[in-house]
Structures are given as C-alpha cells and as structure tokens.
Amino acid sequence: MHFLARVFVSLKPAVNDPQGITVLRALQRLGFSGVQGVRVGKYLEVRLEAADRAAAERQVAEMCGKLLANPVIEQSRFEVAEEAPATH
C-alpha cells in the first residue's frame, strides 16, 4: 500500500527563531501591521510503501526521531494518508 506522510517540523517554542523574526519584520514593512509573530519550520512530503497505515505511521515516527527533526530544538508532527500508487 502507498502512503503520503505530511511532516511538520518546527522549532520548540523556547528556541529563538531568527528566520521567523526576519519574515515578521519583512511582512510589517510590507504593510501587514496586524502580524504579531512568525515561526518558520519545515514541511516534508514523504511517499512510502508499507503493509498498512499503522506500519507507515511507525516508520514515519522513526524517521522523525532519527533524521527529519532535531529533538533537541525541534518538535515534529505528521499525518499519514493512503494514496493511489505513484504514476510519476
């Protein structure tokens, strides 16, 4: 079975985010005066084959712990959805 995992990796709330501050200032300079804060993280789409959804979720959780997120400063969450086999 084919699955698409959407993985969201963001800095933990206590971690300083200079990239987010830069985007915040740029938005304010563009006239978006209502913007109060910006945090920048990563968004990954992982396509994988697994026996079932539970197996896919187990694998993605392991990927997050081993490679996709740095557990010291980042937190991750993900959603797994079944997908038709890739045609590309």
Added chain:
Amino acid sequence: MHFLARVFVSLKPAVNDPQGITVLRALQRLGFSGVQGVRVGKYLEVRLEAADRAAAERQVAEMCGKLLANPVIEQSRFEVAEEAPATH
C-alpha cells in the same frame, strides 16, 4: 480577534528538489527501504490580528503572494484558526 495561520509552501511538482533527494537517500541509507520520494518545503506559523476570519484569510493569501512563496517555483496553501490572545 487573534488568528493562527499555518502556511505550507512546497515546490511545484515539476521543479527539481535536490534537498528532497538528499533526504530520500539518507532515509534509504538508514534502512527505510519503503521510502519512494521526499519533497521538502517550508512550514510557517503566522500569528495575526484581524477583524474576522475572512479578513485574516485575505491577508494571509496576500502574504503568500507577496513574500512567503515564490509563485514561479512554489505553491502554497494555508489554514487559519482563531486563537486565544497570546500571553507571551
């Protein structure tokens, strides 16, 4: 009213993604043999004040078009949710 917008920016499907290929190979090297493809994008959390949800959505759509995504090579989508006023 306070809103939290979650913005997902990803490369258009036809655009080459060397970062995604690097992550794919690293996952395969770690033993995740079922992984077939990885695309890497950005995930932004934008906190903003707006009169209502429609106004917040309009602003976030404009931010995506003007700054958060490069419309030539990237596509973006977002979700806006009402939020209790920030206490930090």
